[in-house]
Amino acid sequence: MRVDVQGLTVRYGSVTAVDDMSFSLSGNKIYGLLGRNGSGKTSLMSALAGYRRPIGTVMLNGAPVFENASVMRDVCLVRHSADAADKGDKVSYVLEYGKAWRDTWDDVHARELAELFKIPLKTKVGELSLGQRSALGVVIGLASRSPLTMLDESHLGMDTPTRYAFYDALLNDFMAHPRTIIISTHLIEELASLLEEAVIIDNGRLVLQEEADVLRSRGTEVTGNAAEVDEFTAGLTVLSTKSLGRVKAAMVYGALDDSQLIRARQLGLELGPIALQDLFVHLTEPVGGLR
Numbered sequence: 001m002r003v004d005v006q007g008l009t010v011r012y013g014s015v016t017a018v019d020d021m022s023f024s025l026s027g028n029k030i031y032g033l034l035g036r037n038g039s040g041k042t043s044l045m046s047a048l049a050g051y052r053r054p055i056g057t058v059m060l061n062g063a064p065v066f067e068n069a070s071v072m073r074d075v076c077l078v079r080h081s082a083d084a085a086d087k088g089d090k091v092s093y094v095l096e097y098g099k100a101w102r103d104t105w106d107d108v109h110a111r112e113l114a115e116l117f118k119i120p121l122k123t124k125v126g127e128l129s130l131g132q133r134s135a136l137g138v139v140i141g142l143a144s145r146s147p148l149t150m151l152d153e154s155h156l157g158m159d160t161p162t163r164y165a166f167y168d169a170l171l172n173d174f175m176a177h178p179r180t181i182i183i184s185t186h187l188i189e190e191l192a193s194l195l196e197e198a199v200i201i202d203n204g205r206l207v208l209q210e211e212a213d214v215l216r217s218r219g220t221e222v223t224g225n226a227a228e229v230d231e232f233t234a235g236l237t238v239l240s241t242k243s244l245g246r247v248k249a250a251m252v253y254g255a256l257d258d259s260q261l262i263r264a265r266q267l268g269l270e271l272g273p274i275a276l277q278d279l280f281v282h283l284t285e286p287v288g289g290l291r
């Protein structure tokens with residue numbers, strides 16, 4: 001599903017959560033919506049789901065989403081683990097409801113995922129653990145097979161092995177059934193390999209939208225003996241460093257020219273792609289960022 005946002009503003013009283021934002025998503029990709037706490041991710045997703053009347057326009061496949069039932073039926077927004085469903089409902093009822101409401105719902109897949117994440121079907125949502133509630137949100141999101149599926153930090157309550165099971169399930173399901181999936185997360189590195197495109201927002205404004213591979217090529221990880229790494233990176237923009245014994249890895253922002261590449265080879269340094277997380281921190285820094 002294609003997404004076109006033009007001049008979108010979301011305000012709560014005097015707070016401007018989304019500030020005159022414009023962008024387009026061509027669709028059928030996994031998008032990462034990245035932003036610091038309070039940057040406007042949830043507000044933006046709510047507007048994309050048609051939950052609020054937009055100031056500006058939000059078009060899904062060329063049609064406005066707000067008060068447009070047929071378009072809204074094609075959208076699934078899983079906001080938080082806790083509000084994935086009514087707390088008094090049994091899990092089995094929640095899945096029945098998904099089936100009844102969504103034309104694209106895959107009930108077999110829903111039950112497979114519920115089993116994978118060990119969610120008891122006869123238990124009430126309010127009696128599930130935080131991790132199970134998160135998993136239920138993810139089950140709803142994936143089984144919905146909605147042309148626009150948005151997962152707003154919905155996997156954060158899961159433990160690490162469960163999150164990795166979720167990433168596998170997400171990728172397999174996306175490859176079998178390509179659709180537009182937008183995920184907001186603070187666990188950027190965990191998800192980085194799944195993301196095809198990143199949309200970075202800060203203070204309600206779009207900082208950048210770029211293919212993840214292109215974004216990663218904006219910097220280089222330089223690894224080698226600490227002394228050589230320090231010599232090589234002197235004068236460059238170093239976003240972060242890690243040391244293990246005498247080995248040091250430095251994340252450097254900006255493209256390296258030919259002479260720098262030759263010098264790195266002479267010093268015996270290894271060069272690799274930069275971590276998305278480091279770029280994200282740099283790009284959303286109030287001081288020293290690119291905005």
Ligand SMILES: Nc1ncnc2c1ncn2[C@@H]1O[C@H](COP(=O)(O)OP(=O)(O)OP(=O)(O)O)[C@@H](O)[C@H]1O
Nearest residue numbers: 012015016017035036037038039040041042043044
């Ligand atoms: N219902 C509300 N009433 C008043 N202000 C709100 C409301 N919801 C959000 N805000 C404000 O809007 C801004 C953006 O919030 P939003 O929840 O969209 O950000 P977020 O990027 O999703 O944050 P987080 O990563 O912490 O979940 C924040 O300043 C927040 O305090």
